[in-house]
Amino acid sequence: MPEPKIKVRGLSKHFAVKSRRFTAIDNIDLDIRGGEFFCIVGPSGCGKTTLLRILAGLEQQDSGRFDIAAGEGADRGRSAAPQNSMVFQEQSIFPWMTVRDNVAFGLKARGIGKTERYAVADRFIDKVGLSGFASALPHQLSGGMKQRVSIARAFANDPEILLMDEPFAALDEQTKLILQVELLRIWEETRKSVLYVTHSIDEAIVLADRIMIMSARPGRIKEIIDVSAVFPRPRRVESVKSSAQYGELFGRVWSQLRDEVATAAASANEAGAQREGGGKS
Amino acid sequence: MTFGTLSTTDLVKDGDREPWRLTTRQIELGLSILSPIVLLAAWEFAARAGWIDLRFFPAPSQVFVEAAAMIRSGQLIEDVLISLQRIVIGFTIGAVPGVVIGLAMGLFGKVRAIIQPLVDATFPIPKIAILPLFILILGLGEESKYAIIATAVIYLVLLNTAAGVRNIDRIYLDVGRNYRAGKWMMFTDVALPGALPMIFAGLKLGMGVALLVIVSAEFVGARSGIGYLIWTSWQTFQVEQMYVGLMVSAVLGFATTALIDALERVLVPWKRH
The missing domain is CATH 1.10.8 (Helicase, Ruva Protein; domain 3)
Structure with missing residues (x-):
């Protein structure tokens, strides 16, 4: 097996909100292959965005490390290809x-x-x-x-890698569908490694080679589901969505996610107003 | 609808439009133009009918006649130009450092730590109260006028600029960092354009205050200008002249604000007006 493009080892991050300590992500180990489209789904507040922001260099982890492999012949000058570029959720x-x-x-x-x-x-x-x-x-x-x-x-x-934080979350359903198709087309041309955070199971199945399901806070890896085995590339979004395997895969992801969403909702109620500012999803 | 495919249905549609009926916007515009005219007419009528005291409220027609005479004699133009010159020079002396210091305060915590308490301590002083001090230091000439306007302007521009930089949406700073923009590019491409709308808000406030301050300053420490015109017409009891002075200062305020608005449309085209 070739060297992974992104190697994450024991990554953890805590937040302090009004003297209460929250663990945003807890001991994440992850290998992402070169050219892989990797989706992360999880309940709100599970630390998906935090993980992405650490990899983007916008936040500092408390422990653990990550490594993004440089491409062939890359020098480390200022004009060299950067490690990562991020597509943000909101208007950026x-x-x-x-x-x-x-x-x-x-x-x-x-x-x-x-x-x-x-x-x-x-x-x-x-x-x-x-x-x-x-x-x-x-x-x-x-x-x-x-x-x-x-x-x-x-x-x-x-x-070297693209980080995408729910880039289509604010768009209407039809626009979202069109942009998913276009994103896949551009990605097929460039075959960059993509780390894509989303709330939508549907979006994850359509786009991903593998889907990682995160647990409710503290964010841990619950399961990784291989989609590429079911839907090979190049993919047509319409045929993926209308296939029988799509429904089955959706059920598999949801059965994993359901409990976590319930847990997240319960702890959100419990924490009440204290949750404010405790780091986004 | 193109010329080649004009059909009877198009004609019917055109007929439906009832061209004599005004849109809401047209009605509102008409009302806005009408209200000052009605007020002036009522005033004129009341003056001629002898319902109001002409010593305090001369008829608008009298004021316009007086204004025309003052323009012909060249006195009015001279007073307006000298006030305008004081405003432009004083405003520039205040606004330019205001923007520079404001940007520095917004960007660098240390600069803010040094400047902020000085600003907080001196901002509440009514600016016109410093005029005697400026006259003492700079004399009765133009310099004391520039200084008092610049002082009034700099606070508003500086505070708004600093707030503009500090209130830039966090996401834009994140993008700058993620795409590894250097310090200089963060300034020229992110902080400065991001703060521009607030900078312009400061400039507009500053311009309003500049007008206020120069008229007051000319009441006491000048031999020319609109403020001087108003003050001397009180002393000589030439009420028509006083009204001309008031009218001209309104026009001046309107014109300077329009000028900054125009500049804003050019420099901040992304902000919808």
């Missing part, structure tokens, strides 16, 4: 920049010249289907188009 593209400048943001941070970074940005703007909107400002775009920009920004940065 800069309202004061054009679509092109938003997509080129990571490249600019790496010190890549204007001509080159705009050429790359335009290529990815085309890829996400926003040709003709390169000079538009975000307020002229719909919610779905904004998330396309966010996805283009992450892919254009050419990272």
